Amino acid sequence: MSERPKLDKNLDGKTFREFYYLKEELVDFCRKYGLPTSGGKLEITERIAHFLDTGEVIAAKKVQKKSQIIGNITTDTEIEPNFVCSEKHRAFFKEHIGNGFSFNVAFQKWLKSNSGKTYADAITAYYRILEEKKNGKTKIDKQFEYNTYIRDFFADNRDKSLDEAIKCWKYKKKLQGHNRYEKSDLDVLDKKFIALQTVRFILLFIAVLPLQ
Secondary structure, three states, X not given: OOEOOOOOOOOOHHHHHOOOOOHHHHHHHHHHHOOOOOOOHHHHHHHHHHHHHHOOOOOOOOOOOOOOOOOOOOOOOEOOOOOOOOHHHHHHHHHHHOOOOOOOHHHHHHHHOOEOEEHHHHHHHHHHHHHHHHOOOOOOOOOOHHHHHHXXXXXXXXXXXXXXXXXXXXXXXXXXXXXXXXXXXXXXXXXXXXXXXXXXXXXXXXXXXXXX
16 A cells, blocks of 8 residues: 555545545645535545546535425324424424433434435334444444544454554555555554664655765
């Protein structure tokens, strides 16, 4: 795997996608080259990749929220598009789930992405999400790759420290390819590996020095 290249307009979209960049770096790039900075990390990534390949600037998506009149909700009622939490929804779920009900983030995301399913399905999904959370299996969004990496690191290395986990993460995101945790990432904690990397850097530095 090669080291992460500098993010500038000389990159092509394919190479850009193969490396990890912080959202702050992506936003700085957009500001420098006049691209919109709104949206999540994935949307900004697509915008930059398109710009690198074509030179075209994609306008930010405009989200139009339509006001909806919600009638009586039953277990057979279909979940409406562009779901928005309301007191009517809260009252329904408290009636069927109990006063302990709350619109947790995972459940809100489920509701927003499952329009057309019934509220009976939603109740089932709510209990499943609680069970997954209880068992430590709550999914993390793709854009929060750091959280996913740290979680998987400690699942495999309970004896390691957070500093070691972060060191492996920083090493991983400089490499070409995915940013998922792998056992081989622990190489960066090995003193012999560090020594070899240092020697490699010195040799590369010497190679680019001008001849006297």
